[in-house]
Each structure stands twice: as C-alpha cells, then as structure tokens.
Amino acid sequence: MVKYSIRRLTGTLIVxxxxxxxxxxxxxxxxxxxxxxxxxxxxSEEQVAIFKAKYGLDKPLLVQYFIWLRNALxxxxxxxxxxxxxxxxxxILKQWPYSAVVGGLAASLACVIGTILGSICAAxxxxxxxxxxxxxxxxxxxxxxxxxxxxxxxxxxxKLGWFPAGGWSGLSFKNLVLPxxxxxxxAAGGVARWTRQCMLxxxxxxxxRTAYAKxxxxxxxxxxxxxxxxxxxxxxxxxxxFPDMMTGSIFIEKTFGIPGLGQYxxxxxxxxxxxxxxxxxxxxxxxxxLTYLLTDIIYGFIDPRVRLTRRSF
Amino acid sequence: xxxxLASLQVSPVERVKxxxxxxxxxxxxxxxxLAMYGLVFVGFIIVVALFVPVLAPYPYDKIDLAxxxxxxxxxxxxxxxxxxxxMLSRIMFAARPMLLVGFVTQVAALLIGxxxxxxxxxxxxxxxxxxxxxxDFFSALPWYLIVLYLVMVLKPSxxxxxxxxxxxxxxxxxxxxxxxxxxxxxxxxxxxxxALGLPTWQILTSHILPQVAPLALWGFAVGxxxxxxxxxxxxxxxxxxxxxQPSWGQMLxxxxxxWIYKPHMFVFPGLMITLSVLAFxxxxxxxxxxxxxxxxV
Numbered sequence: 001m002v003k004y005s006i007r008r009l010t011g012t013l014i015v016x017x018x019x020x021x022x023x024x025x026x027x028x029x030x031x032x033x034x035x036x037x038x039x040x041x042x043x044s045e046e047q048v049a050i051f052k053a054k055y056g057l058d059k060p061l062l063v064q065y066f067i068w069l070r071n072a073l074x075x076x077x078x079x080x081x082x083x084x085x086x087x088x089x090x091x092i093l094k095q096w097p098y099s100a101v102v103g104g105l106a107a108s109l110a111c112v113i114g115t116i117l118g119s120i121c122a123a124x125x126x127x128x129x130x131x132x133x134x135x136x137x138x139x140x141x142x143x144x145x146x147x148x149x150x151x152x153x154x155x156x157x158x159k160l161g162w163f164p165a166g167g168w169s170g171l172s173f174k175n176l177v178l179p180x181x182x183x184x185x186x187a188a189g190g191v192a193r194w195t196r197q198c199m200l201x202x203x204x205x206x207x208x209r210t211a212y213a214k215x216x217x218x219x220x221x222x223x224x225x226x227x228x229x230x231x232x233x234x235x236x237x238x239x240x241x242f243p244d245m246m247t248g249s250i251f252i253e254k255t256f257g258i259p260g261l262g263q264y265x266x267x268x269x270x271x272x273x274x275x276x277x278x279x280x281x282x283x284x285x286x287x288x289x290l291t292y293l294l295t296d297i298i299y300g301f302i303d304p305r306v307r308l309t310r311r312s313f
Numbered sequence: 314x315x316x317x318l319a320s321l322q323v324s325p326v327e328r329v330k331x332x333x334x335x336x337x338x339x340x341x342x343x344x345x346x347l348a349m350y351g352l353v354f355v356g357f358i359i360v361v362a363l364f365v366p367v368l369a370p371y372p373y374d375k376i377d378l379a380x381x382x383x384x385x386x387x388x389x390x391x392x393x394x395x396x397x398x399x400m401l402s403r404i405m406f407a408a409r410p411m412l413l414v415g416f417v418t419q420v421a422a423l424l425i426g427x428x429x430x431x432x433x434x435x436x437x438x439x440x441x442x443x444x445x446x447x448x449d450f451f452s453a454l455p456w457y458l459i460v461l462y463l464v465m466v467l468k469p470s471x472x473x474x475x476x477x478x479x480x481x482x483x484x485x486x487x488x489x490x491x492x493x494x495x496x497x498x499x500x501x502x503x504x505x506x507x508a509l510g511l512p513t514w515q516i517l518t519s520h521i522l523p524q525v526a527p528l529a530l531w532g533f534a535v536g537x538x539x540x541x542x543x544x545x546x547x548x549x550x551x552x553x554x555x556x557x558q559p560s561w562g563q564m565l566x567x568x569x570x571x572w573i574y575k576p577h578m579f580v581f582p583g584l585m586i587t588l589s590v591l592a593f594x595x596x597x598x599x600x601x602x603x604x605x606x607x608x609x610v
Binding site for chain 1 (some may be wrong): 345399449450455458461462463464466523542545546549550552566567572573575576579583586587590591594595598
C-alpha cells in the first residue's frame with residue numbers, strides 16, 4: 001500500500017512538473033508580453049526595462065522558472081499583471097466558486113439523469129424505449145452547450161420570462177437553472193450511454209442468472225446485483241466529470257456571462273498574463289489530480305475486493 | 314482473424330455469399346439510420362462547400378447596413394446579420410472552414426499517429442516509453458487548454474487552430490493504434506513472419522497495418538466530430554476563423570446582444586453545428602458497429 005501510494009504520488013508530481021515547464025516555456029516563448037498591450041501608447045525601452053525588472057522578467061528563463069517554482073510550493077503564484085491588487089491565489093479563490101457551483105450542479109444533474117436513463121435502457125434493452133433514449137443520448141452529445149444555452153435563454157427567458165435574461169446577477173436559483181441545464185444535459189447523454197453499456201455487461205454475469213432463478217424480481221436484480229456491480233466502472237468515469245466541469249466551461253461562462261475562472265483564463269491568455277495563466281493551469285491540474293486520488297479511495301469503499309488486494313501490498 | 318470473425322457474423326438464414334470484409338461492413342453500415350443520415354448530410358455539405366461561389370446568392374462579406382438585422386424574406390432566405398450580410402451565404406461559406414478543420418486535422422493526426430503507434434507498439438523499448446509519456450501528458454490536459462495555449466502563443470487564426478487541433482488529436486489515434494499493435498504483435502502469424510526472416514518494415518506494412526487499418530479508420534472518423542465541435546467552440550470565443558471569413562461558431566459569438574430579439578441569428582448557425590456534428594458522429598458510430606472494432610474508449 002505504501003509502495004503503491006509513493007508510486008502514485010511521484011507520478012502525479014512528475015506530471016505537475018512537466019505541466020509547469022510546458023506552460024512556463026510556452027508562455028514566455030512569444031515575442032511581446034503584457035507590456036506590449038495597448039499599441040496606441042507604446043512604452044519606451046526604459047519603461048519596459050523597469051517593468052521587467054519589477055516583475056523579475058529580466059532574469060534568465062531558468063532562474064525565473066526556479067523562482068516561480070519555489071514560490072509555487074508555498075501556493076504563492078504571484079500577482080496577475082492585469083489586476084495586481086489581488087494575488088493569483090486570491091483571484092482564483094474569489095472567482096472559482098461560481099465555476100464550481102455551476103459545474104458541480106451540472107455534473108450532478110448529468111450523473112442523476114444519465115444513470116436513470118441508462119438503467120432504463122439496459123433494463124428494456126432493444127425495445128422502442130431503449131431506442132428512443134439511446135438516440136437522445138447520441139443527439140444530446142452533439143449539441144454544443146453554448147448552442148443549447150442560446151436556445152434555453154431564448155425560450156425560457158425571452159419568450160416565457162421564467163428566468164432573468166439580463167445575464168448574471170449573483171449566485172441565485174433563478175440565475176443557476178439555465179446554465180446548469182445547458183451544461184449538464186449534453187453531458188447526461190454520455191453518462192447514459194456509458195451506464196447502459198456497464199449495466200449490460202454486468203447483466204450477463206452468472207450471479208444475475210442465479211438471482212433470477214431464485215425468483216428475485218427484475219427491479220430487485222437490477223438494483224441489488226446489476227447496478228452495484230456496474231457502479232465500479234461507472235464511478236471511475238463519472239468522478240472525473242466533476243473536476244472537468246467544475247473547472248468551469250469557458251463556453252457556458254461566456255454564454256451566460258458568469259464571472260468564473262474560464263472567462264479569466266481566456267482573457268488572460270489573450271493579454272498574455274503569464275502569471276495568471278500558469279496559476280490557473282496549476283490550479284486545474286491539482287484539482288484533477290486530487291479527484292483521481294479520491295476516485296481510488298472511493299473505489300475501496302464500493303468494491304471490497306479492491307480493499308483486500310490493496311492491503312496485501 | 315478479422316476475416317474469420319466477419320464470416321462468422323453472417324447469419325445462416327440470410328445465406329449471403331461472403332464477399333470480403335469491406336463489402337460486409339458496407340452492408341451492415343447501410344442498415345444504420347443515423348450512419349446513413351450522416352453519409353447523406355456530409356455529402357450534401359461537401360457539395361455545398363465545393364460549389365459555394367456559384368450557389369451562394371451573395372458574397373459572404375457584402376455589407377448592406379440599410380438591411381441590417383432583417384428577418385427571413387425572399388431576398389434573404391435566412392435573414393441578415395447586424396451588418397446586413399446575407400445569413401444564408403455566410404452559412405454556406407462557413408461549411409468550408411468546418412470541413413477543412415475536420416478533415417485536415419484528422420488526416421494529419423492519422424499520418425502522425427498511425428506510424429508512431431505501430432512502431433511504438435511493435436518495437437517497445439525506449440521509443441515506446443517516450444511516445445507513451447507524450448500520450449499521457451497530452452491526455453492529462455483538457456484539449457481546449459492546449460488549444461488556448463497555442464492560440465495564445467501563435468495568435469488566433471484558422472491555420473493555428475488547425476495546428477493546435479492536430480497536436481491534440483494525433484494522441485488519440487496513436488493510443489488506439491499502439492494498443493492494438495501490441496496485441497497483434499503477440500500473435501503466432503507475426504512470429505511466423507519473424508521466423509521467416511521478413512524485414513521489420515515489411516512485417517509492419519503488410520502484416521500489422523491491415524489488422525490495424527479498420528481501427529485507425531474508426532479513429533479518423535471519430536476525430537472529425539470532435540474537431541468540428543472544437544472549431545465551432547473556439548470560433549465562438551473568437552479564437553478561430555478571423556472575420557470577415559464566416560464560421561458557424563463565430564457567427565454565434567458575433568450575434569452578441571442581438572440574438573435575443575432576432576432568433577434567426579443563432580438558430581441557423583447553431584442548427585448547422587449540431588447537424589454536422591451529429592452527422593459525423595453518426596458516421597463514426599455506424600463505422601464502428603459495421604467494422605466491429607472492439608475498443609475501450
């Protein structure tokens with residue numbers, strides 16, 4: 001177990017390092033930088049030099065990287081050039097909750113709807129119901145979330161007036177419904193497809209036949225035997241959905257005007273705000289790595305076999 | 314092996330003569346409604362894209378401010394945008410960047426991923442280790458992140474968008490090809506060719522490649538809807554096709570504050586994105602079912 005954990009941890013650290021080097025080199029590889037914005041009033045050489053010295057951009061690249069790395073180890077990612085009144089960490093903590101709430105709710109919605117639809121499909125395999133739901137699953141996966149967002153806003157805000165149409169005005173139920181649905185529904189299609197496949201696979205197992213032979217009703221077999229065993233491959237692929245969606249969809253945030261991290265990421269890459277880009281990337285990487293770790297732990301809870309084999313390490 | 318499998322699947326009731334793997338695949342493909350829709354729609358889009366200068370009623374960049382934001386009429390079948398440009402013409406011209414992104418990225422991904430995957434899977438060793446690390450690294454990141462970086466470094470344009478998508482999509486192709494090659498490598502007939510003293514390149518091209526080809530073809534097909542999706546999304550954010558060149562995603566992004574009063578501005582580009590992604594996805598799914606590739610995705 002200890003050996004396994006150490007191997008996992010070093011693997012994660014190597015990915016972090018590679019990621020930070022990749023982003024670092026890429027973001028500084030371009031001519032120009034934050035100081036070359038606003039070409040109407042170009043800064044003089046002297047001013048650029050002062051600016052570079054202030055942010056330590058005049059040092060060799062390798063030195064810059066190590067300074068950044070040393071600070072990053074204490075979660076200090078520096079200050080963004082565009083909004084120096086906050087540190088990158090503060091900015092992330094201030095904006096991320098919006099992305100996290102919308103994404104988290106959307107991922108939950110996708111998991112709930114997807115699991116239900118997928119189970120129905122598996123239980124009624126190859127009937128018209130299965131066909132309808134399967135077709136829906138394919139189609140829903142092909143509608144971009146921002147297109148669905150436009151359609152939802154047009155119908156429910158502009159025409160029916162159920163929800164505010166004027167964009168974002170803080171975290172509230174009315175503001176959340178449409179973005180969550182627009183973000184969650186396309187993902188639900190994929191979840192449904194995967195659930196169906198996992199359920200069908202575990203339905204062909206011997207213990208399922210035994211359960212039927214004992215006279216257990218279909219609902220009982222489905223919930224107690226099939227779903228519980230299908231949960232293992234399902235959880236592995238659904239849990240990463242949460243960090244993926246909670247990091248914020250740039251598209252949803254643009255469509256609904258949500259001031260989340262995705263928006264900041266796009267605007268900071270347009271303005272070449274290195275520190276912010278690096279900070280947000282590392283934040284995402286940490287979040288994703290944590291979920292994979294969590295997935296492993298949850299594995300042990302839902303599948304006793306994993307617990308047993310792990311102990312024998 | 315594949316031939317054996319394919320002939321086994323022909324049910325005895327039908328008594329169809331076995332005419333080869335691809336004929337059987339086509340027969341199975343034809344029965345798939347979504348796949349046939351995909352074929353028809355993609356064919357239609359390709360024709361439109363090829364002959365658009367003749368077919369389109371107006372040039373895509375003809376500004377006519379006197380007729381801005383008009384709804385559907387005889388002169389402008391799908392209405393006009395905020396600058397009075399004809400929506401139908403713009404939508405037709407936008408088929409070009411969509412197809413270009415879809416096909417060019419996947420052809421390039423195939424040209425990079427297929428040889429790399431076959432060699433890495435067959436040879437193993439250091440080369441395989443390096444390729445696998447690359448695959449790991451690129452699949453750890455969300456695709457749009459990589460695209461955003463590259464677009465940030467190289468400035469937004471259609472060429473750079475294509476470049477960025479090639480970098481993210483060869484990885485998928487390479488991974489599936491490498492996986493299959495590794496299992497094919499262990500089979501007896503490959504060992505037999507080795508025992509016969511065939512040079513490695515000949516084993517790869519005439520014995521492994523035919524086994525891997527259906528899977529690579531599927532990888533190619535399934536990459537297209539992803540690329541089309543990506544192009545629409547990034548153009549929506551203003552990171553793709555540069556104005557005045559039209560793209561469906563960019564038309565949505567540009568519809569800005571008007572679309573809520575003028576639904577024709579988002580309905581048609583949005584519909585085109587959805588229909589084309591669905592068509593390419595249908596093609597890929599149909600292909601997968603008809604050539605019966607077993608892949609874990």
